[in-house]
Amino acid sequence: MLRLKTINAKIFFRYSLLIACIIAILLVAFSVYMTRILRMESKQSMNQISANILDTLDLEINSLYSTALKVVSSSPVKDAFFQNTNEPAELNKDLNNLANIVLTINGPKPNFYKLNLYRNDGYTFAYGNQYFAEFGDLKQLLSEDWVKATLQQEGKKYISPPHIDARDPQATPIISISMSFAEVYGMKSNNIVEIEQKYSVFENIIQKAVISPLKDARPTKSVYVLDRQGKVVFPYGGDDQTTRMIEGFRDLVVQAPGKMGEINLVNPQDHQKSIGVYAQSEFSGWLVLLLEPEASLTKPVRTFNEQIILLGFISLMITLIMTYFVSRSLSRPIKHINKSLKNLELDSLNLKKAVALNSQFDELEELNQTFIEMRDRLKESLEEAVSARSHEIQSRFLALQSQMNPHFLYNSLSVITIMCEENRNEDAIRFCKGLSNILRYTSSTSFKSVSLREEIKHTTDYISLMQERYGSMLEFHLNIPEVMMDLRIPKLIIQPLVENCIKHGIHVEPPWIIRITGKLLSENWMITVSDNGSGMEPEVIQGLNKRFRETDSLKEMPEINLNGMGLVNIYTRLKIFNEDKLIFDLKNNKAGGTSVTVGGLRKYTEE
Template sequence: MATIYDKLRKGRVQASLQTKFFLTFMLLLLFVLGCFLVYVNYMVIRPLKEKTEDEMKLAAVNVSDQLNLYINNQNQLSQRILSNKEVFTLLSAGDYSQLTLEGLTRSRRLKELMFQALGPSLNIEDMIIYDLKGDGIASYIGYASNPASLRPFLAESGKLATWNASGYALYRQGADTISFVRAIMNQNGQVFGYLAVRLDPRYLNRAAGGVSGGKVYIMDQEQRLVASSPVLTEGEKAPAFAVPYSKSASGSGIYLSSSEDYVAYHQSAETGWTTVVVNPRNVVLGPVNSVKYISILLITALILFSFIFIYFSTKNLLLPIRKLRSQILRINYSNLNMKTDARTHNNELIQLNDAFQELLERLQESIEREKLALHEEVKSRNSALQAQIAPHFIHNVLYLISIAAQEGKNNVVTEMCKHLSDSLRYIVSSPYQHVTLTEELKHTQHYLSLIQHNFEDDLEWEIDADEGFDGIELPRLVLQPFVENCIEHAFRNTDPPWRIQVRVKVYNGLWAIEIRDNGEGFAPGRIRDILDHIQESDSGVYELQHHTSGIGNMGIVNTVNRLKLMYRNRLFFNIYNHSDEEKGATVQIIASMSKDFY
């Protein structure tokens, strides 16, 4: 953990190419989605919200227009009555009591005129005609609840703008009665009386009920309820609205109340009444929230899909590069002709793979040329080695023959001369050509037979010899150095008898040679040093390039490298000391029988 922290602090942590691609695409995606959110907010959600608010204000205007139309109908109705000059005559005839014949006749005639003006349709509660004093003269239906006098209204009429301007006004009589009052005057402006039309609450409520999904309240100038939808039940009061009339020059607007309701209002210039439309916030913003939530859902789904798509796309895009890198790391001297996996749809990666294959081919050609040159050098060195072995070996054997001759051992001298002749023929004949394992074993037998005359019964040796080994080929003189190493080093501090065993096994297309002795074994750490030198060798030529060709230096590493030159990576070499119960050491050489010469 501390190491990762130090790398982060020093800025040495390098992200993978896939991570960089992924982060780049994700940042680009987030930027595009951010732009999309801004676009949706300013181009969709805000206009939709404004449109919804405008629809609420328009609904208030429509209700107000229907009320104006209803009031205008009453104005036209009063005009039909006022257009009849007989009304002026009846009202100017005198002040008759309702109990007199003249009063009853006038009242009956006025009712007939009102019936002629109303016609078959009736959208009012009642119509009443008053005299100049404000006392009732005639009533169309004659409800007992009709006001008997207009004197309270006449006392306040001078303060009403519509009364002074148009000669009519809306007068509230009691809690539930609203009347359209108009002065009965001729063209000269002479007033003969007053006409009051009681408005039908059902028509007022019907106009208020034209808005769906919200509540509608119609308020007069004094903020008293005129009509509502739905109709208030008995004892239910209309809510108090803080309608900011003065803030809107047109007398209409919309605001959010303290109870989280949208309130749209419109004040009629003709009646002075205010239509208020109330909708819950969730109803008004329902379409807006739907668009918002759908946008969020779509964006979330798009982010998840893009996350997965970008991840797998970058992974598939960079997979050929990773495969190519892995194959580059696996390439070594023995598999330069390995073909890379070029299955991809990316032209640049195909070109990179082709260029890499061309590089491998050129490298292969260069190595082959270098190997040919090295091969010639190795053959020359092997010839020199074997030429130097002969004088050394001949000197030792001739010394033993001379001793045997002095002792009169003619049979021994004859046998030693035969072994020496075969060994010399093996050493000097075609030194750069490969030999069979059978020939190499026979040469080792000749060598041990000659050496045994020096040690007599103290040396015991055993070699597997079989004609079946003719199919196995080796460089010349690869077994003698291991046997010679046993005689010169393994038995130095060991009591006789000294035993050397050379065993050969062939199985499953492999051949194996084991050279065992019962000497003192290798010193601690020596085996590791030998294996490390072999591992560090450059394709079997390390010792040949860095050591001289003298017979004293032709050791284990040199011999193994000669084998590696022939078998490449098909060779396995191992050395180990025996357990405590069995002294000595064993050298193992295992290789494939497949021919793969250099």
């Protein structure tokens, strides 16, 4: 028999009444609140879908635009395209030549449907779905609307609405990106490059975004896409009623680019109220409008409210019954769980044995089991965080390794040009082979470390090219023990230092001397690269040492130095590769010039 003055009796009567009142109040408040929340979340979901559609469309458009930029900025393409071509045999030769160059730029699997190049005298080159080179009707070409619009952009991109290319025998609907360009920089941009893509590619992007995850669910959302001029991009070829309805949305196009918003509309076809969201791209100017009827939006809310009310009533009855039994043995298991929570520390995360609660209640047993699972998940999360940090450092290492000096490539091509003009064919062949070895080495990403022998080979190849350029004015001395040649070091460590010596050391009277010396320590290796130049200002050395200290946190990627790999870049990759146990010293020589000493742990296998 339950005594009224016992703790169990007081808990039962007082908390039963309290729980009954709280559940009743929460059910009413929760029903109203969830109605508003679900509506808001539905709008947020629609905003996300519209933004995702726009982002994916922009990615596809940007891919086509990047291809157009690659083509018009390619000197081989321009040289072949602007040759005087009159004879049929020459046309066929230019066709093959241009096709090979475009294949080199875009690879065997182009990201477009067709590429068209139009010259200002009517000469046309097509690559992709169609493959030809011919002189077309210039007057007819200039009369087309998309050509006029492209030329008016004066080198900027023009995105055409969906249409069918009159020269395509398959009559495939397309969307094209076009831009005008000049034969020579500074001249009038009166030539055109056009990159076509199937309309179905854009259609699939939009349709996939609004497909319901439930196979049998009927899609309730409608998507419309308009371009900057208010022309319909999607759906293409709709009926008159759909066109008239979309025309009512064209005033949204004048909204500020890049903005997102919400609107309430009435469908003129069925007069149903609809909730809409829209987003407009700054890049393409396209506007995505997503509509959903209000009735379909609120239906799950009504269903959810009914279920919550029923579930709340059942829960209330069960709570009133179970409170009596729970109150009798509630204190002990709760204290046990509370004690476990207070004693939770990092050292206790590795405990494998679960302690049984023996509370006689499944709910509390489940609570205890949940705590144990939470402890295990916390341990897994810590391990995943450590693993993620390791992968982040490895990715950062590879990104730092993959830089290249464009000025070196430009100067090398200039040297080759001079050799060819002077009929020094053998020298040019030897120079090209050396340049090929260097480019193959710098562009390879199959490994993050190399043997010192490979790095020295790459460095000597580079110096050989520089000696072709500077002749006897550049001297090179190498003194590295053979025992060091199998050491594993980060790729592109020595050659950038030599490049830095040549850049800063040729401002004195020749000969310019570069020395590379190596030394093995008990647990480390050390290599010094020095020159006989004018040295570095103390302020510059202090600034670099400050950058090294800032880089120690590894929180940010060092800035890329366009004049070589950069000392900060080399310092960071050495730090990552050697796990902070690196050697790095920068100083001016007493006799003149600069010395950079790098080193790290002795490793003979790739990790």
